[in-house]
Amino acid sequence: MVTPEADPELAVHGLVLLGTDTGTDSVYAVHMPTFTAPHDFQAVLRVTLDTDTYRTARKRYGxxxxxxxxxxxxxxxxxxxxxxxxAGLYFxxxxxxxxLLGEVRVEIEERPYVGHPTExxxxxxxLRYVLFGREQLYLAHVVTRPPDFDQVLTAQLAGEWLTLAGEQSASTVAIPGRPDDLTSRLHPGEQVTVEGTELQVLAEVYLETADLAGEA
Known part of the structure; x- marks a missing residue:
């Protein structure tokens, strides 16, 4: 039996869950990276879950x-x-x-984005983010080099709705005039212009600095 100690590539990979599976919305899982292998990657996954536990809790908490x-x-x-x-599901x-809310089985439907921290x-x-989602939009900060930060936000587009589908269900966008540091990160309530479209930041779901403070 292979264990994480026997194979350094094997590890527990934590994921942030977003969205629902109602209507045209989807459930997404965003990997929580570090600069230490095998956690040194970013990924956005579109997934399904085998129980109603998450759907019920998401409806309750927002x-x-x-x-x-x-x-x-x-x-x-x-x-x-x-x-x-x-996987264990946590609020x-x-x-x-x-x-801990219980155990779930996560099935991957699509992998819209995968990347590794680079110099x-x-x-x-x-300042760059991965923009993804369908009915609801999300932003995940693109990690580069230590020290850095992991951040996931909810967002919406002002005016005409942006449709992301198929192979283009996620795209990397740069925030004009903003350096890539913690102080300059996007905050809830901001409205910024991204590739000619007004983007409204709604809420910060996740922010982590300690996991990304070390050397690559």
Missing amino acids: TSALFTVSPRTLLLKDLEPGASFP GRFGREGE PTIEPPP
């Missing part, structure tokens, strides 16, 4: 509440469409203050 899942050991290469895995951050080629690097 769009911006933090839910996380803590899968058993996984490899990044296993996070492909069609794969599934068991809040698992391993800290989170409340910026522009000094200072621009």
